[in-house]
Amino acid sequence: MNGAQAIVKCLEEEKVRVVYGYSGVAIVPFYDALGYTKIQQILVRTEQNAAHCASGYARISGQVGVCAVTSGPGATNLITGIATAYADSIPLVCITGQVNSELIGSDVFQEADITGAAESFVKYSYLIRDVNDIPRVLKEAFHIASTGRKGPVLIDVPFDVQQQEISKFVYPEKVNMRTYKPTVEGNAVQIKKVVKEVAEAKKPIICVGGGVHLSGAVDEIRKFSKENQVPVVSTMMGIGVMNSMDPLYFGMVGNNGRPYANRALNESDLLIMVGARVADRAVNRPDLITENKVLIHIDVDPAEIGKNVGPTIPLVGDIKHIFKKINEYEDKEDLIHKRQEWIDTLNEYRLTMTEKRPQIDLKKFADPMQFINKLSIRLPEDAIYVADVGQNQIWSCRWHLVKKGRFLTSGGMGTMGYSIPAALGAKYAAPNRTVVAVMGDGAFQMSMMELSTLKQYGINVKLIVFNNHFLGMVREYQHYSCEDRYNMVELHNTPKLDKIAEAYDMRYLRADNQKEAEKLIEDLFKEDDCVLAEVAVDPYDLAK
Numbered sequence: 001m002n003g004a005q006a007i008v009k010c011l012e013e014e015k016v017r018v019v020y021g022y023s024g025v026a027i028v029p030f031y032d033a034l035g036y037t038k039i040q041q042i043l044v045r046t047e048q049n050a051a052h053c054a055s056g057y058a059r060i061s062g063q064v065g066v067c068a069v070t071s072g073p074g075a076t077n078l079i080t081g082i083a084t085a086y087a088d089s090i091p092l093v094c095i096t097g098q099v100n101s102e103l104i105g106s107d108v109f110q111e112a113d114i115t116g117a118a119e120s121f122v123k124y125s126y127l128i129r130d131v132n133d134i135p136r137v138l139k140e141a142f143h144i145a146s147t148g149r150k151g152p153v154l155i156d157v158p159f160d161v162q163q164q165e166i167s168k169f170v171y172p173e174k175v176n177m178r179t180y181k182p183t184v185e186g187n188a189v190q191i192k193k194v195v196k197e198v199a200e201a202k203k204p205i206i207c208v209g210g211g212v213h214l215s216g217a218v219d220e221i222r223k224f225s226k227e228n229q230v231p232v233v234s235t236m237m238g239i240g241v242m243n244s245m246d247p248l249y250f251g252m253v254g255n256n257g258r259p260y261a262n263r264a265l266n267e268s269d270l271l272i273m274v275g276a277r278v279a280d281r282a283v284n285r286p287d288l289i290t291e292n293k294v295l296i297h298i299d300v301d302p303a304e305i306g307k308n309v310g311p312t313i314p315l316v317g318d319i320k321h322i323f324k325k326i327n328e329y330e331d332k333e334d335l336i337h338k339r340q341e342w343i344d345t346l347n348e349y350r351l352t353m354t355e356k357r358p359q360i361d362l363k364k365f366a367d368p369m370q371f372i373n374k375l376s377i378r379l380p381e382d383a384i385y386v387a388d389v390g391q392n393q394i395w396s397c398r399w400h401l402v403k404k405g406r407f408l409t410s411g412g413m414g415t416m417g418y419s420i421p422a423a424l425g426a427k428y429a430a431p432n433r434t435v436v437a438v439m440g441d442g443a444f445q446m447s448m449m450e451l452s453t454l455k456q457y458g459i460n461v462k463l464i465v466f467n468n469h470f471l472g473m474v475r476e477y478q479h480y481s482c483e484d485r486y487n488m489v490e491l492h493n494t495p496k497l498d499k500i501a502e503a504y505d506m507r508y509l510r511a512d513n514q515k516e517a518e519k520l521i522e523d524l525f526k527e528d529d530c531v532l533a534e535v536a537v538d539p540y541d542l543a544k
Contacts, residue, residue, distance in 0.1 A: 001169050003131040004029035004162040007095065008037055010138035013171045016066050018428055020044055020053040024070020026097030026110065029162035031068070042428070042457055045449035047074050049421035051081020051152070052447075055090045056425030059408055060384060062216065064145050065425065068095040072110030075156075076117060080415060083121040085152045087412025088237060089214055091145040092152040093138075094122075101129060101158045115156050123151035131164040135171045143175040148182025149301035150214050182300065186317030186325065193313050194272075195329050197294050201270035203342045204230045207253060210237025210411065211275020211299060217320035221274065222246075223327055229339045231346055233261040235276045236397055237411040244376075244401040250346055256394045256543060260349035267345075272296045275319050277412075278308040298322060355544050365538040366517035368395040368466060372438070375464075376401035378521050380434050384408065384426050388419035388439035391472035394543035396438055405433070417446030423461045424454060434462070434525075441467040441491055448495075451504040454530050462524050463532045468539040469493055476542055501532040509533040 001009070007030055011019070018040040023031050034041055044050045047069045054065030065085075069078050075096040085092050098104065099111045115125040124144050126137050141153040198204060212221055218241050225232050225248050232242050233253050242249035251258035253265055265271065271293055278297070297304075297311035298319060305314045315322065360367050372395055379385070381403040387396035389410055400407060408426060410418040423437035444465045454461060471489040478486050501508035507529055511517035517535055524531055 001166050002029065002033075002162065003128075003134055003157065003164050003166060004033040006131070006134040006166045006169055007138065007157065007162070008033040008039070009169060010135060010171060011039060011066065012037060014064070014138070014142050016064075018042060018057065019066045019068055020050040020057075020425065021068040022047045022050060022070065022074055024074050024097060024110070026071035026099060026159050027068055027074070027095075028097075029159070030095065030097065030157070040428075042424075042453065044421065044453055046447075047077035048081045049417075049447055049450055051078055051085055051092060051094060052415075052418050052421035053425035053428075054092050054094075055081070055085050055088075056386065056408060056422030057429045058090050058092060058425075059213070059422075060406060060426045061429035064091045064093055064142055066093050066095070070097045070110070071099055071114075072112045074110075075112050075114040079118050079121065082118055082152045082154065084410050084413045084415040084418065086121040086123070088210060088410065089150045090152070091150040093141050093145055094152055094154045096154065096156045097162070098127070098156045098158040100160045102160075104158065115154060118154050121152070122154045123149075125154040125156070127156045128158070128161050131161050131166050132168075134166065135169060139172045140175055140177060143177075144180060148180075149211075149299075149304075183302070183316045184318045184321055186298070186315050186322040190313060190315045191322065191325055191329070194296055194298075194315060195326060197270055197296065197313065198228060198230070198272075201294070202339065203268045204270040204272065204339070205264055205268040206230055206232045206272045206274060207234065207265060207276055208232060208238035208241040208274050209235040209276025212238060212241045212319055213406075215275065215300070215319040217275075217323055220320055220323035220327060224323055227327070229343065230272075231264060231343060233257075233264055235411070236409065238276065239397060240402040240405070240407040243403060245403070247347075248343070250350060252397050256397065258353075258398070259355065260346065260353040263349055263353065264346050268293055270294045270296070272298065273311070274298045275300075277304050357544055358538075358540075358542050360538050360541065362514035364513060364536075365541075366511055366514050366535045368392070368537055368541065369399050370514060371517050371521070371535060372396060372399040373401070374518060375436070375521050378525070379405070379436065381405065383434040383436065384423070384430065386419045386423040386426060386435065386437045388437070388443035389414045389416045389473075390440045390443060391476065391541070391543040392438055392440045392443070392466050394473075395466075398544070416443040419443060420447040420450045420454075420461075420463065423463075424450060424459055427459050427461050436462045436464065438464045438466070440472055441465055441469065442471045445491075445495070448500060451500070451506060451530075451532070455504055455506065460528055460530050463530070465497060465532070465534050466537045467497070467534050468537045468541070470539050472539070472541070473543060475539070479540075497532060497534045504532075507531045510536075512536045
């Protein structure tokens with residue numbers, strides 16, 4: 001068994017189903033060995049999207065996503081995808097080919113110090129020098145990626161190491177890393193304090209982030225909220241933790257969130273931050289959420305607690321584990337205070353603080369709010385909705401209704417072009433669920449080459465492009481901040497999406513107004529096939 005075969009054997013031991021990537025000479029031994037297994041190889045059209053595909057797969061399957069690319073530009077192209085996963089704590093194992101060991105550092109053809117270049121965006125990285133280290137390194141990589149605060153791990157494998165024979169292959173049963181011991185169980189004393197504060201609070205609220213999804217703690221959070229009548233708001237990454245129609249859910253917080261959600265956050269007397277970073281997009285003034293209230297911050301990563309705001313009660317541990325303990329706490333007092341007055345107040349805010357949408361000529365354009373709302377109603381309960389970045393993302397966060405499905409987007413990094421490859425990965429993870437990717441025309445052009453990948457592997461995703469011929473979010477910022485001086489935002493009236501669909505042998509739909517948009521929603525689902533749908537929206541619409 002050579003090094004490449006050993007890596008593949010490790011992937012089989014980890015029950016990996018699919019590897020996304022792009023080949024090149026430095027990674028050929030690995031892909032040659034992979035060809036003798038049942039592990040699916042999916043060839044993307046640019047390396048960045050290999051990581052995005054693996055991200056979508058990981059987020060829906062709950063498993064570690066795997067991608068593999070060649071050395072030099074292949075590896076450096078992967079960095080944006082790695083950084084995107086790192087920002088949202090998505091578990092990936094990223095394998096890169098490298099030049100021969102003895103040539104490292106001599107600036108030979110397609111050499112890049114990828115472990116150094118990606119250092120800021122990985123949870124850990126390895127450069128394998130000894131072929132016999134492969135089983136240990138792979139076992140550690142999967143363990144690191146999938147435990148504690150999840151994230152990407154990079155493994156750089158020189159060409160000669162892939163070809164060398166391993167003396168004896170033994171895949172470790174356990175990992176024992178002296179310097180890596182993530183906390184799982186929350187401190188019992190702190191949990192008791194949390195229970196006491198919830199029992200005493202009159203205006204409590206939970207703010208859930210993406211960590212709840214990553215922990216698999218959705219059911220525990222919903223149970224806690226319902227049984228104790230505690231309202232819930234979410235960050236962008238926490239959308240979907242609560243059913244959008246749940247009367248105890250009051251929407252997304254932050255600069256682009258609901259005003260009534262932000263007000264609920266500020267007026268609460270107990271704020272429980274769960275799996276959220278308290279970053280600027282969700283909380284732009286941390287001092288406001290600490291005034292006149294008890295702040296409890298629960299996260300698996302101790303580095304996040306207290307980083308942006310000091311909590312009254314910090315609690316480190318796995319969210320699912322912690323809330324299971326809280327829900328089953330034997331000595332707790334009756335947590336259900338008379339909170340109906342607080343809930344009634346929030347419902348009044350919800351009714352009176354809804355912002356007005358700009359006036360849109362519905363004979364010339366579709367209204368994104370109405371379109372997304374009607375699309376959500378039409379989608380199956382377990383549908384997976386992938387939003388890209390830009391105005392389409394904010395519209396989707398505000399108006400998509402999550403039932404029993406998932407909402408995916410690039411939150412921490414805000415990477416345009418994420419939706420198509422992430423939807424591809426999500427659909428592979430859940431082939432029997434409907435997957436919809438929604439994007440703007442700018443984001444579409446950043447990853448439209450992956451339409452070829454969708455068709456090649458028969459992965460059926462519904463693609464919806466809101467076309468306004470602008471980089472809409474930047475144009476909107478220039479409207480407010482630059483007195484309507486629009487620079488570097490006009491995308492012109494190309495490409496012609498009907499021609500793109502034809503080139504990729506894909507169904508094409510178009511809606512030029514609201515009436516046509518509503519018919520388009522029905523036409524989307526007439527066949528179980530890939531569809532590229534173009535929806536014309538007002539270039540001067542706003543992200544509300």
